[in-house]
Amino acid sequence: MTTSTLKPRTRKKFSPSQFIFGLIMLLIAIVTVYPFWYCFVYSFSSAEKAAMTNVVLWPVGFTLDNYATVFKMDIIYTSTLISIFRTVGGVLYTSIITGLASYAISKRGMPGNRAIALFLIIPMYISGGLLPYYVTISQLHLFNNLLVYILPHGFWAFNMLLMRTYFDTIPPELEESARLDGASELTIFLKIIVPLSMPIFAVIAMFSGVWQWNSWFDAALFVTKFELRPLQNVLQSLIQENTADLVMLMQGRIQERTVSAETIRMTTLIVTTLPIVFIYPFFQKYFIRGIMIGAVKA
Amino acid sequence: MKPNLQRRIQRYSTLYIFLLPAIISVLIFYYRPMIGLIMAFQKYDIVKGMFDSPFVGLENFRAFVNDKAFWSALRNTLAINGLYFLIGFPLPIVLAIMIFAMRDSLFKKVTQTISYLPHFVSWVVIAGVVYKLLDIDGGIVNILIKNLGGTPVAFMREPDLFWWIMTITSIWKEMGWNTIIYLAALAAIDAAQYEAAMVDGASGFQQLVHITLPGLAPIIGLMLIFTMGSLVSSNSAISFDAIYNLRNALVASRADTLDYYIYSKGIQGVKYGLSTAAGLLLSLISLFMVLGSNALSRRIRGYGAF
Numbered sequence: 001m002t003t004s005t006l007k008p009r010t011r012k013k014f015s016p017s018q019f020i021f022g023l024i025m026l027l028i029a030i031v032t033v034y035p036f037w038y039c040f041v042y043s044f045s046s047a048e049k050a051a052m053t054n055v056v057l058w059p060v061g062f063t064l065d066n067y068a069t070v071f072k073m074d075i076i077y078t079s080t081l082i083s084i085f086r087t088v089g090g091v092l093y094t095s096i097i098t099g100l101a102s103y104a105i106s107k108r109g110m111p112g113n114r115a116i117a118l119f120l121i122i123p124m125y126i127s128g129g130l131l132p133y134y135v136t137i138s139q140l141h142l143f144n145n146l147l148v149y150i151l152p153h154g155f156w157a158f159n160m161l162l163m164r165t166y167f168d169t170i171p172p173e174l175e176e177s178a179r180l181d182g183a184s185e186l187t188i189f190l191k192i193i194v195p196l197s198m199p200i201f202a203v204i205a206m207f208s209g210v211w212q213w214n215s216w217f218d219a220a221l222f223v224t225k226f227e228l229r230p231l232q233n234v235l236q237s238l239i240q241e242n243t244a245d246l247v248m249l250m251q252g253r254i255q256e257r258t259v260s261a262e263t264i265r266m267t268t269l270i271v272t273t274l275p276i277v278f279i280y281p282f283f284q285k286y287f288i289r290g291i292m293i294g295a296v297k298a
Numbered sequence: 299m300k301p302n303l304q305r306r307i308q309r310y311s312t313l314y315i316f317l318l319p320a321i322i323s324v325l326i327f328y329y330r331p332m333i334g335l336i337m338a339f340q341k342y343d344i345v346k347g348m349f350d351s352p353f354v355g356l357e358n359f360r361a362f363v364n365d366k367a368f369w370s371a372l373r374n375t376l377a378i379n380g381l382y383f384l385i386g387f388p389l390p391i392v393l394a395i396m397i398f399a400m401r402d403s404l405f406k407k408v409t410q411t412i413s414y415l416p417h418f419v420s421w422v423v424i425a426g427v428v429y430k431l432l433d434i435d436g437g438i439v440n441i442l443i444k445n446l447g448g449t450p451v452a453f454m455r456e457p458d459l460f461w462w463i464m465t466i467t468s469i470w471k472e473m474g475w476n477t478i479i480y481l482a483a484l485a486a487i488d489a490a491q492y493e494a495a496m497v498d499g500a501s502g503f504q505q506l507v508h509i510t511l512p513g514l515a516p517i518i519g520l521m522l523i524f525t526m527g528s529l530v531s532s533n534s535a536i537s538f539d540a541i542y543n544l545r546n547a548l549v550a551s552r553a554d555t556l557d558y559y560i561y562s563k564g565i566q567g568v569k570y571g572l573s574t575a576a577g578l579l580l581s582l583i584s585l586f587m588v589l590g591s592n593a594l595s596r597r598i599r600g601y602g603a604f
Contacts, residue, residue, distance in 0.1 A: 133334075214422075
């Protein structure tokens with residue numbers, strides 16, 4: 001650190017600190033990726049070979065049987081559909097509710113604006129806790145109902161604050177001229193605000209989409225029917241259930257010696273994670289923006 | 299109603315309708331459960347419901363205070379969050395300063411992007427990965443230990459190791475992601491300061507102490523408030539999600555945190571009153587800590603987070 005400079009752009013020549021920093025970053029990248037890579041190659045390994053030799057960097061006894069077996073399981077199909085349903089439905093629902101509310105809240109001249117904002121923000125700091133929430137969901141008859149994945153998550157004040165910060169940067173003249181032309185608030189919102197605010201909608205959609213895809217606890221609490229649970233819960237059962245139960249769950253599909261409970265676990269794990277990895281390059285420019293706006297807000 | 303106010307309300311009438319879905323959603327899913335907090339003072343009866351169950355005063359609070367499992371859960375919560383705070387809080391700051399000092403390159407961009415990735419992966423998956431890597435037979439960590447001449451360790455069956463495994467896994471998952479906010483703050487430091495320092499012949503270390511760290515101080519303070527405030531709450535770095543997926547019956551004595559205690563008593567043990575009471579205490583403490591650390595920061599630094 002002593003020989004380096006903290007303003008890198010002005011230095012061009014090789015320096016030992018740059019080399020060390022690069023080495024540390026390389027190490028971090030390897031430590032981050034390797035665990036996933038390990039599971040990835042395991043999912044392409046033959047169970048028989050993997051039990052005898054160590055899987056380290058490449059599949060041992062390369063096979064696609066694990067994937068063939070996993071994709072033959074009915075539960076994988078239904079749960080993937082459920083996961084897609086809750087992710088797409090949740091993102092749309094949240095975007096609409098948050099967008100409308102944030103637009104209204106960004107109008108400071110509106111009577112009662114501050115009181116309503118406070119009312120919406122308080123739940124960020126105080127909550128009823130697990131049991132009262134559980135009882136509420138049961139009283140609303142949302143048990144074993146797919147809407148339990150979407151309805152409770154329509155609004156979260158933090159998203160509104162992010163969006164309001166963004167709306168505040170849109171020049172008011174744009175709306176004013178439309179308003180003079182007699183456009184309604186809904187028209188202004190849909191035709192002017194939404195098209196100008198796609199980046200922030202992308203941020204909210206990304207955060208809520210990832211959250212939805214990764215969620216499992218609501219299903220574990222409120223959904224007892226296995227066929228209504230998302231992919232995460234199926235993976236969780238595969239990991240936590242002991243091997244005998246797992247064999248039952250797979251309805252006796254383990255006939256090949258290339259497939260075992262362990263390889264099935266790893267394969268399902270990869271199937272659950274891949275959508276995130278595939279979408280990741282597309283949304284990565286958005287989350288940095290989201291954090292920046294969040295930081296400005298704070 | 300004054301005519302002026304009435305006119306203003308009329309002018310904004312559509313916007314009130316815009317707010318309606320959010321208000322209804324919050325009322326049903328956040329405020330309604332808050333009413334349920336009265337269960338904390340009841341001997342809750344599922345058939346009678348919230349309004350007809352008999353009140354028992356502080357009986358539920360007494361019950362969990364006398365429960366050894368509660369104190370063990372409190373100890374685990376403080377220990378795991380404390381460990382995470384001590385190690386996991388400074389690391390992203392150091393890493394961010396290092397990344398900022400690196401010359402821009404494709405390599406830097408790619409490694410940085412990779413380091414954010416685990417943040418987006420679910421705890422279900424992470425737990426699956428951890429169990430596989432640490433497996434006693436065939437897990438890569440034990441293969442490594444064996445090759446180095448050691449004896450294999452049953453990591454996930456050893457209560458004494460759980461706090462560390464939990465802490466390290468959380469740091470591994472969130473460290474890269476947590477650098478982003480510090481990098482944003484670093485990018486906002488005026489570049490002219492560094493140029494002036496270099497003209498004056500300041501060393502890299504001097505620049506670090508006199509420009510970089512003071513520039514980062516406000517955001518470090520802010521993150522400190524958030525982290526302190528959430529040390530015992532369910533928003534803490536060590537979430538219920540993490541515990542639920544990484545724990546197992548063998549390590550329960552060291553793994554079960556307050557969140558898990560509330561879950562297991564209430565949902566699995568059907569002790570609604572006791573569980574609600576413990577949850578109420580937990581959320582009061584965490585609210586107190588958020589407000590407390592904010593007030594502290596106001597006093598020390600002259601301003602708080604809100």
